[in-house]
Amino acid sequence: MEKWSTATIREFRQTLLAWYDREGRDLPWRHDQDPYHVWVSEIMLQQTQVQTVIPYYLNFMAMFPTVADLAQAPEEQLLKAWQGLGYYSRARNLQRAARQLVDDYRGKWPQTAAELLDLTGIGPYTAGAIASIAFGEVVPAVDGNAFRVFSRLLLIDADIAKPQTRKLFEQVIQPIVDPQRPGAFNQAIMDLGSSYMTAKNSDPAHSPVRAFDASYRENCVADFPVKTKAPRPRPVPYYGLIVTSPAGYLMVQRDATQMLTGYWTFPLIQQADLQDATDQQPATLQTDIAHLEQRFMTDYQLPITLTPLSGQPVSHTYTHQRWQVKLLVAELSSAADLTFYPGKWVAASTIKTLPLPKVQEKLMTRYQNQGHPAAFKQN
DNA sequence: TACCCGTGGAC
DNA sequence: TGTCCAAGGGT
Incomplete structure (x- = not known):
């Protein structure tokens, strides 16, 4: 595993964020930092591609503009709005959490990743994403993109299919997150993971952070991340x-x-x-x-x-x-x-x-x- | 921990 | 056409 100096970390942040400011994607949920917008988009994006989510997100916000609207929505209307997105417990958990926010938090959002974990449907990744993007907390958001990007940059060969591996990545990424712009940093990693550092047909040679990419330097990009195969249905x-x-x-x-x-x-x-x-x-x-x-x-x-x-x-x-x-x-x-x-x-x-x-x-x-x-x- | 939970896109 | 993949969480 590679180990970065503090100087390297500074250069990486600057390079990554300069690229993100220049070429980051314009997505509907990036128009503001409203925690409700960030939250709904993050739930929809779990195991689901951006282009699939966009029309669902726009329709969802038209139907349920606020947390209170979502909390009060008839379940059948909610499930209809989610039809086709899959992993349907996400929709029901979303409403449960909306009711938690109204009933237990008096409509006032918890603002740290640790507190956000209390909301149904929000796990370690989503808590980190909301806390950093909406509230500026300096925490990583370790999703599939972060696994893929950092396993390649740093030659981390831990099996990302194992639950315990997430803790390792959180510890590795935590000191790299930009303390001034944690939300932008985490989103930049996601954009990197969906452009130059994809699972298949990646293009590390033109990546804005190729100078930091140990797997590219050592010609072993395809070996990362390490992930055991899922059993067949x-x-x-x-x-x-x-x-x-x-x-x-x-x-x-x-x-x-x-x-x-x-x-x-x-x-x-x-x-x-x-x-x-x-x-x-x-x-x-x-x-x-x-x-x-x-x-x-x-x-x-x-x-x-x-x-x-x-x-x-x-x-x-x-x-x-x-x-x-x-x-x-x-x-x-x-x-x-x-x-x-x-x-x-x-x-x-x-x-x-x-x-x-x-x-x-x-x-x-x-x-x-x-x-x-x-x-x-x-x- | 290991297993359960959906769908559409890309090749 | 089969296979893998995509901004994970609950139990």
């Missing part, structure tokens, strides 16, 4: 039920024990949940359908007859799971009573006003493409 087979009636489609809202909490889908049943201990034979499509029909009758008093939809299962990949959804269709001639079923009938024309996860959109597209072109047509 495991296949998870599902049945997706398209139950129609004159009242529309049967839809369910996912509960807090499930991923995609608060979003609406067709009824989805994991195939593994249909295993019957009394069965001696392995499950087949026919036996699973029989189980499903029986469950709807006995548990929900809903008589349905399920028919497989032709075609391969709808596939949707998450970070740790690969869903493979077989669609089964049941058409009811009248809108059955849903007293015993935790769902509701939704008219085809209004389905798309609900917050829907991507997998639900895929299911609807598949249904339309398999002989139901008029389904879900808006107005």
Whole structure:
């Protein structure tokens, strides 16, 4: 690992910030230092590219201009505004924290990274980002960019996939952060990490800080950062039920024990949940359908007859799971009573006003493409 | 600690 | 088309 002198640190700050002042990106959340603006942008930017975030950020600020507006927003409106951004707990945590600010902090922001950590959804990185950008605290903001940039500049070979490695980087970066302009320093590192010092196709030869880049000097840029690979997502087979009636489609809202909490889908049943201990034979499509029909009758008093939809299962990949959804269709001639079923009938024309996860959109597209072109047509 | 949590872009 | 990557946090 490289070790910089105090003189080198001074030169690095000056070079970096001069470049940032000249070529830093003009982004909507950089127009001021309002902590609400910084906060919302930082949450949206977690594991999400800048160009994806921009339209969401602009719409979010139009819908929820202040912390108080966010705290009071109906959850379904919030989830709709977040639809498509992914990692949906971010949205619900954002509102929880907004309510913490209103209720516990009387609307007055905590101004240090250590205090900001108390807000739901704000971790070490986001706390450092808000504290430095909005409040001028001299702290690092160690995200993927900081890992990548400093691992290359200083030849740090610690595995950034390990949680404990963040502490090492915080200790290394802390004395390098510009004490006069900590927010600009941290944002400059991010801009560097998304331009000349990217993960792939980096261009260290033209980087404004190439003179400080040990990995460039020693021709080993591609070796940094060191990061162990994530395991591949495991296949998870599902049945997706398209139950129609004159009242529309049967839809369910996912509960807090499930991923995609608060979003609406067709009824989805994991195939593994249909295993019957009394069965001696392995499950087949026919036996699973029989189980499903029986469950709807006995548990929900809903008589349905399920028919497989032709075609391969709808596939949707998450970070740790690969869903493979077989669609089964049941058409009811009248809108059955849903007293015993935790769902509701939704008219085809209004389905798309609900917050829907991507997998639900895929299911609807598949249904339309398999002989139901008029389904879900808006107005 | 190790694992869970979404989506779209780039190659 | 599969794979990796992108301004992480919660549990």
